Each structure stands twice: as C-alpha cells, then as structure tokens.
Amino acid sequence: DAGVIQSPRHEVTEMGQEVTLRCKPISGHDYLFWYRQTMMRGLELLIYFNNNVPIDDSGMPEDRFSAKMPNASFSTLKIQPSEPRDSAVYFCASSSSQTSGANVLTFGAGSRLTVL
Amino acid sequence: AQKVTQAQTEISVVEKEDVTLDCVYETRDTTYYLFWYKQPPSGELVFLIRRNSFDEQNEISGRYSWNFQKSTSSFNFTITASQVVDSAVYFCALSPISGGYNKLIFGAGTRLAVHP
Numbered sequence: 001d002a003g004v005i006q007s008p009r010h011e012v013t014e015m016g017q018e019v020t021l022r023c024k025p026i027s028g029h030d031y032l033f034w035y036r037q038t039m040m041r042g043l044e045l046l047i048y049f050n051n052n053v054p055i056d057d058s059g060m061p062e063d064r065f066s067a068k069m070p071n072a073s074f075s076t077l078k079i080q081p082s083e084p085r086d087s088a089v090y091f092c093a094s095s096s097s098q099t100s101g102a103n104v105l106t107f108g109a110g111s112r113l114t115v116l
Numbered sequence: 117a118q119k120v121t122q123a124q125t126e127i128s129v130v131e132k133e134d135v136t137l138d139c140v141y142e143t144r145d146t147t148y149y150l151f152w153y154k155q156p157p158s159g160e161l162v163f164l165i166r167r168n169s170f171d172e173q174n175e176i177s178g179r180y181s182w183n184f185q186k187s188t189s190s191f192n193f194t195i196t197a198s199q200v201v202d203s204a205v206y207f208c209a210l211s212p213i214s215g216g217y218n219k220l221i222f223g224a225g226t227r228l229a230v231h232p
Contacts, residue, residue: 031217042222042223042224042225043207043222045219045220048217050217055217056219089159091160091161093161095217097217101166102217103149103151103166103211103217103218103220104151104163104166105161105163105220106163107153107160107161107162108160109158109159109160110159110160112159
C-alpha cells in the first residue's frame, strides 16, 4: 500500500489567496483526520471524517477553513482567504476501525504551508 | 481533563547510549489507550505502539521498550544502544477506549538527537 498521500508537499502563497490541500487515505480505511502542527500549539486535530461524513469539526479554527470528503479515496482542506498565522504543517491521517483500530492512525508526509 | 506531559523538550546522547523518554498522563477515564509516535526529520509521524490500560506488562521490540505504570500514570519509552537513525521527535498520546474513534491527545513531543 502506498500509504496516505498528501499534496502538495510544500506551498508558499500570499496572504488572501486560497489554499487547497489534498489527501488520499489508505484504501479501506474508514476514518480520515486533518491535523495541524505548529511550534506554538503542537499537533491539533482540525476535523475528522467517518465513512466520508464529517464527525467532529470543533478544531477548525474559523470559517476560513473548510474540509470535504466527496468519496472514500479523497479529501480536501481549504483555507480561504489564507493568513500568515495559518503557516504550519498540515497532516492528513487515516485509520481502520476493522483492522488495527480507529485510534491507530497512519499519517501522510504532511503539507508545509507558508503564507507570506 | 485529559493531558499528556512530556517534560523533556530535547535530549542529546551519543550513539550506543541508552535513553529514556518520559511520558506522564492525566485522565479521569478508567479505560484508555496510550501511544507513542515517532516523527523523523522527513516529517511524517510513524506509529510505534499502542497499549491499553488493562495491560501493564512492559513491552520490548528490538532496541525499544516501554514501561507502563498505572500507579504513577506514566508510559516511558527506552531506546537501548541508540543509533543516529533514532534521531527524531517522539510523541506520547492518550485516548479513551470506546467504540469508534476517540480524540488522540498528544504531548508536546521530545526531540532526541543521537550523535555519532
């Protein structure tokens, strides 16, 4: 299995621009998570999906952030408009409630976002 | 409240030394999972181990060992005969046990540098 695939790996954009981060989870996994990692706040859970349905988005910082999962093999995290304080590494992770357990997450390599 | 504390921000050792990474947790749940993840310089988080609160047996996997002590709410991680490839940030995490997914609470991480 190719693991969790994220794109782009690096994104540099200017304040006010729209940013879209993409994720392909491991095939067969029924949970998908978006995390954000910063030096100040560590790892924060933004949102997670179960069977493509958003379950908990309480970690989404504000309305500028949105996430979708149109099918079992694809998810996006969108920031519009972006701000410098959004600069962080964004991780996508997936897990299976049927095999290793919903809490055993496999992470992607991350998308490093820099907003100038 | 649930909390994971990794008091050691950074540890520096010379190759072949043994090193222990401390993890102390707080939870009101009677059943829970504890985890360790590794984040090497390449950036992705790699799952190392999951323990449930019913099982206090220590675990060994090659050069890695974990010491779970419920009485002191600790889940420490020891690397024996450290190698340069062990250099990474290590995260301890906590999650309650119930059906489906429950939010992983991550510690702030301990950065381990192993020098040749």
